[in-house]
Amino acid sequence: MNSHFTAIPVIDISGLSGNAGQKQTVVENLGHAARTIGFMYITGHGMEPSLFANMLRETKTFFDLPIEEKMSLYIGKSSNHRGYVPQGEEVFSGGSKDLKEAFDLSLDLPSDDPDYIAGNPLIGPNQWPAIPQFREIITDYYNAVFNVGRQLMSAFAVALGLSADAFEASLTKPPSQLRLIHYPYDPTAHDVAGIGAHTDFECFTLLRATAPGLEVMNGQGEWIDAPPIENAFIVNIGDMLELLSGGEFIATSHRVRKVKEERYSFPLFFSLDYDVRVQPLPGRENPALPTQSLVAGEHLFAQTAQIFTYLKQRLADGTLVLPESSLALSSFGQESRHPNS
Numbered sequence: 204m205n206s207h208f209t210a211i212p213v214i215d216i217s218g219l220s221g222n223a224g225q226k227q228t229v230v231e232n233l234g235h236a237a238r239t240i241g242f243m244y245i246t247g248h249g250m251e252p253s254l255f256a257n258m259l260r261e262t263k264t265f266f267d268l269p270i271e272e273k274m275s276l277y278i279g280k281s282s283n284h285r286g287y288v289p290q291g292e293e294v295f296s297g298g299s300k301d302l303k304e305a306f307d308l309s310l311d312l313p314s315d316d317p318d319y320i321a322g323n324p325l326i327g328p329n330q331w332p333a334i335p336q337f338r339e340i341i342t343d344y345y346n347a348v349f350n351v352g353r354q355l356m357s358a359f360a361v362a363l364g365l366s367a368d369a370f371e372a373s374l375t376k377p378p379s380q381l382r383l384i385h386y387p388y389d390p391t392a393h394d395v396a397g398i399g400a401h402t403d404f405e406c407f408t409l410l411r412a413t414a415p416g417l418e419v420m421n422g423q424g425e426w427i428d429a430p431p432i433e434n435a436f437i438v439n440i441g442d443m444l445e446l447l448s449g450g451e452f453i454a455t456s457h458r459v460r461k462v463k464e465e466r467y468s469f470p471l472f473f474s475l476d477y478d479v480r481v482q483p484l485p486g487r488e489n490p491a492l493p494t495q496s497l498v499a500g501e502h503l504f505a506q507t508a509q510i511f512t513y514l515k516q517r518l519a520d521g522t523l524v525l526p527e528s529s530l531a532l533s534s535f536g537q538e539s540r541h542p543n544s
């Protein structure tokens with residue numbers, strides 16, 4: 204289980220495109236990190252560095268726009284949770300407001316997508332700003348990181364004793380969100396966290412960031428730094444893989460502390476298809492888990508609705524009702540075991 208770790212392992216995944224023995228070594232390393240820490244750095248993923256550099260440049264251009272222009276893409280105006288997230292929109296349990304702004308997008312489906320038309324709260328088209336090439340450049344990054352995610356999902360499947368393609372049928376149009384996040388530097392801010400402690404709600408997350416600030420909770424409830432490593436992804440296990448593995452993989456709690464310099468970060472939350480029911484694999488049932496079964500997209504949306512102000516208002520006025528089986532925030536991860544850290 205998630206132990207008294209003080210460092211996060213670096214795993215080279217280039218062997219996933221090698222021979223059977225090389226693949227097996229990577230699978231073992233990934234599985235070991237997922238079981239003992241829930242966080243790891245991934246190198247050898249083969250993504251061109253220019254994909255990240257270009258995305259960062261476009262992201263800065265977007266956040267430099269006047270607030271009125273950004274607010275014209277306000278996420279609360281979309282029906283499928285896409286667009287601009289102003290500072291203060293997200294409020295975590297405990298009432299902490301994050302000091303950050305974000306631009307949220309996901310798999311970009313056409314507006315005639317049947318799930319979108321049926322009112323699915325997470326599926327459909329993105330909103331895009333009128334910045335030349337922004338859409339193309341962000342989409343190129345999205346597709347490349349999603350592809351790395353697919354390979355990791357396959358490796359985690361093998362690490363759990365399944366076939367490499369076990370989840371392929373559950374990845375037809377997953378609501379895997381990419382966030383472009385901007386943490387402004389505010390020397391006058393007192394003890395305002397960049398982002399409050401939480402676990403991620405999907406299978407796992409692939410993150411790139413421009414500066415330190417991310418902290419990870421170990422099994423003793425201590426916060427460990429996870430600064431960026433050049434060209435590496437920080438990968439962390441989310442709620443869905445914790446549930447699926449019967450608690451063997453750990454959805455590790457993390458947060459972003461008050462930043463010491465302006466910071467950008469880019470998490471891709473790798474999800475299964477919205478309707479996929481997730482429960483412990485046979486033989487891995489575990490009564491200690493916060494639930495025995497969830498629908499992937501319902502969990503993701505229920506957690507999101509407890510954080511975003513525009514959705515909380517809909518919950519309060521009754522225009523949005525969550526399934527009774529929805530979990531409270533912080534149900535998974537060490538935070539649920541060390542609530543006062």
Ligand SMILES: O=C(O)CCC(=O)C(=O)O
Nearest residue numbers: 398403412417459468470
């Ligand atoms: O900005 C970061 O480094 C982490 C962001 C994060 O944890 C999240 O968006 O879920």
Ligand SMILES: [Fe+2]
Nearest residue numbers: 401402403457
């Ligand atoms: Fe996170």
